[in-house]
Structure formats: C-alpha cells, structure tokens
Amino acid sequence: xxxxxxxxxxxxxxxxxxxxxxxxxxxxxxxxxxxxxxxxxxxxxxxxxxxxxxxxxxxxxxxxxxxxxxxxx
Amino acid sequence: xxxxxxxxxxxxxxxxxxxxxxxxxxxxxxxxxxxxxxxxxxxxxxxxxxxxxxxxxxxxxxxxxxxxxxxxxxxxxxxxxxxxxxxxxxxxxxxxxxxxxxxxxxxxxxxxxxxxxxxxxxxxxxxxxxxxxxxxxxxxxxxxxxxxxxxxxxxxxxxxxxxxxxxxxxxxxxxxxxxxxxxxxxxxxxxxxxxxxxxxxxxxxxxxxxxxxxxxxxxxxxxxxxxxxxxxxxxxxxxxxxxxxxxxxxxxxxxxxxxxxxxxxxxxxxxxxxxxxxxxxxx
Numbered sequence: 001x002x003x004x005x006x007x008x009x010x011x012x013x014x015x016x017x018x019x020x021x022x023x024x025x026x027x028x029x030x031x032x033x034x035x036x037x038x039x040x041x042x043x044x045x046x047x048x049x050x051x052x053x054x055x056x057x058x059x060x061x062x063x064x065x066x067x068x069x070x071x072x073x
Numbered sequence: 074x075x076x077x078x079x080x081x082x083x084x085x086x087x088x089x090x091x092x093x094x095x096x097x098x099x100x101x102x103x104x105x106x107x108x109x110x111x112x113x114x115x116x117x118x119x120x121x122x123x124x125x126x127x128x129x130x131x132x133x134x135x136x137x138x139x140x141x142x143x144x145x146x147x148x149x150x151x152x153x154x155x156x157x158x159x160x161x162x163x164x165x166x167x168x169x170x171x172x173x174x175x176x177x178x179x180x181x182x183x184x185x186x187x188x189x190x191x192x193x194x195x196x197x198x199x200x201x202x203x204x205x206x207x208x209x210x211x212x213x214x215x216x217x218x219x220x221x222x223x224x225x226x227x228x229x230x231x232x233x234x235x236x237x238x239x240x241x242x243x244x245x246x247x248x249x250x251x252x253x254x255x256x257x258x259x260x261x262x263x264x265x266x267x268x269x270x271x272x273x274x275x276x277x278x279x280x281x282x283x284x285x286x287x288x289x290x291x292x293x294x295x296x297x298x299x300x301x302x303x304x305x306x307x308x309x310x311x312x313x314x315x316x317x318x319x320x321x322x323x324x325x326x327x328x329x330x331x332x333x334x335x336x337x338x339x340x341x342x343x344x345x346x347x348x349x350x351x352x353x354x355x356x
Binding site for chain 1: 299346
C-alpha cells in the first residue's frame with residue numbers, strides 16, 4: 001500500500017493519472033450498475049418527426065419519400 | 074490548536090473574498106447597474122400613459138398575493154445574475170490554485186500553518202456558500218432600487234402603488250430561493266468544481282486548455298477503448314436547466330437528498346482529493 005502511495009505521489013503527472021483513472025472507473029462502474037443512458041433528442045411535432053433512437057425508421061422514411069420524388073422518376 | 078481551526082478557516086475565506094472581490098462583488102454590481110440603466114433607458118423611451126399603465130398593472134397584479142407564492146417569478150430577472158455567477162466562479166476556480174503558483178505567493182501561504190486540505194476546502198466553501206451571499210445582497214439592493222423607482226413613477230402619475238410593497242416582499246422571498254438554487258447547483262456541480270480545481274493545481278500554464286482538452290480526450294478514449302459513453306451520458310444527465318433552479322423548499326429537499334446528488338458529491342470528492350494532493354507539487 002505504501003509502495004502504491006509512493007508511486008501515485010511521485011510527481012504531478014502520476015497524481016493526475018491516478019485521479020482520472022479512479023474518476024473514470026467510478027463513473028463506468030456506476031454507469032454499468034445503473035444502466036445509465038443518455039436522454040436522446042426526441043422532437044415531436046406534426047411537421048417533422050425525428051427520434052434518434054429509431055434512426056433506421058427515419059432513414060427508411062427518407063428513402064421512401066426520395067423514391068417518389070420527381071427527381072427519382 | 075484545534076480551537077484555532079474555525080478562526081483559521083474564516084481567515085482563509087476572508088482571504089478568498091478580498092483577493093477576488095472584483096469577481097464576487099464588482100461583477101454583479103456592474104451587472105445590476107447596467108440592468109438599471111437599461112431599464113431607465115427603456116422607460117425614457119416609452120410614452121407616459123404606457124408607463125402609468127405598466128406601474129398600475131404591476132401594483133394591481135401583486136396586491137394581496139402571497140409573497141411566497143409569487144417569489145419564483147422573481148427568479149426570471151435573476152437569471153442574468155445566475156449566469157454571471159457561473160461565469161465568475163469558473164474563472165475563479167481555474168485560477169484558484171494556479172495564480173498563487175504563478176506569482177509564487179504559494180511559498181508564503183505554504184509557510185503558514187495552513188494545510189493544503191484547508192486551502193482547497195476554503196475555495197470550495199467560498200464557491201458553494203459565500204459567493205451567493207454577495208449576489209443576494211446585490212440583488213436585494215437592485216430590487217429595492219427598482220421598487221423605489223417604480224413607486225416614484227407611480228406617484229408622479231398619480232397611480233396606486235400599494236401593491237408594489239407585495240411585489241418587493243415577493244422579490245425578497247425569491248432571494249432565499251436564489252441562494253438555495255445556487256447552493257444546490259454548486260453541490261450538483263461539485264464534480265465540475267473538483268475538475269477545475271484539479272487542473273488549476275496541475276497546469277503550469279493555461280489551466281482552461283488542460284481542463285477542456287483532457288475532458289474531451291477522455292470522452293474519445295473511453296469510446297475508442299471500451300466502446301462505451303458513460304462519461305458523455307453522465308454529463309448529459311446533469312445539464313438540464315431545471316436541475317439548477319429551485320422553486321420551493323420541498324423541491325430543494327428532494328434535490329438535496331437524491332441519489333444523483335450523492336453520487337455527484339462522491340465523484341466531486343475524488344477530484345477534490347486529487348487537487349489536494351496535486352497542491353504538494355509546486356514548481
């Protein structure tokens with residue numbers, strides 16, 4: 001334990017790296033345990049329906065509307 | 074020796090205020106002055122009948138209403154002050170452990186019987202509890218001047234101004250909400266405070282670049298190495314505007330005793346511990 005403490009407190013860079021490693025480890029473990037997910041953008045209006053969780057459907061709807069456009073004809 | 078600790082800590086807080094009075098007192102005072110001048114300019118442009126109508130409307134609107142119920146409305150005019158507070162606190166935190174290393178006064182402070190922990194804690198308490206007090210005091214004077222100006226205007230146009238008293242009471246009660254909001258927001262942002270202090274203690278120059286650069290790099294590295302985005306998700310879960318405003322005291326209690334608040338404090342404590350140990354290394 002003392003040896004580890006000596007290594008961590010060797011210089012400013014080792015303190016920074018150790019702090020960031022602990023910080024990231026705690027964040028990732030908590031994220032894994034709680035299943036934390038980002039709240040994605042969900043725009044709801046009658047003119048433009050976009051949900052990034054359903055990206056495939058959005059692309060499909062764009063492809064469908066593109067195939068019926070005058071340019072594609 | 075232990076009996077001296079509270080007095081020593083108060084002295085450290087006083088030092089922080091004295092060294093940063095431009096950020097903590099002058100900046101919000103100038104903002105209040107600018108807003109007052111702007112309001113006067115707007116009033117001077119408006120026709121007299123419209124001004125009389127406006128004062129009468131305000132007076133009638135607030136007359137007899139509970140100040141506690143109307144108080145949240147006065148958080149709206151306080152938003153520029155809240156933004157100024159955040160800007161000043163970010164500048165302060167980035168320089169807090171950097172400036173004294175830069176001007177070498179750190180050697181003087183380290184020769185004093187003050188621990189690194191005490192120094193770093195004094196900076197955190199300054200941000201969380203002391204700085205909002207100055208903003209509350211300046212907002213109080215600001216609201217008082219606004220109410221006096223409105224009352225004088227109302228009297229000059231022969232309009233009933235009794236309701237403005239209720240308006241002032243609501244504004245005063247809103248100062249409590251302002252203080253609680255900024256206090257809880259600071260606790261909520263403890264990881265950010267710790268992060269800025271860590272790089273303030275670490276960087277040999279431009280701590281802002283280090284703080285931003287390492288943060289962005291970490292996000293990319295996490296995605297690259299582990300294929301996860303826990304850092305980004307965590308940050309995203311804490312940047313909702315509603316998390317920074319408290320509209321009543323039960324809401325404050327819910328916010329304070331929540332899991333997310335507790336976890337944020339734990340993460341903040343890790344970074345603050347890093348800043349305390351980093352303080353050992355002085356160039």
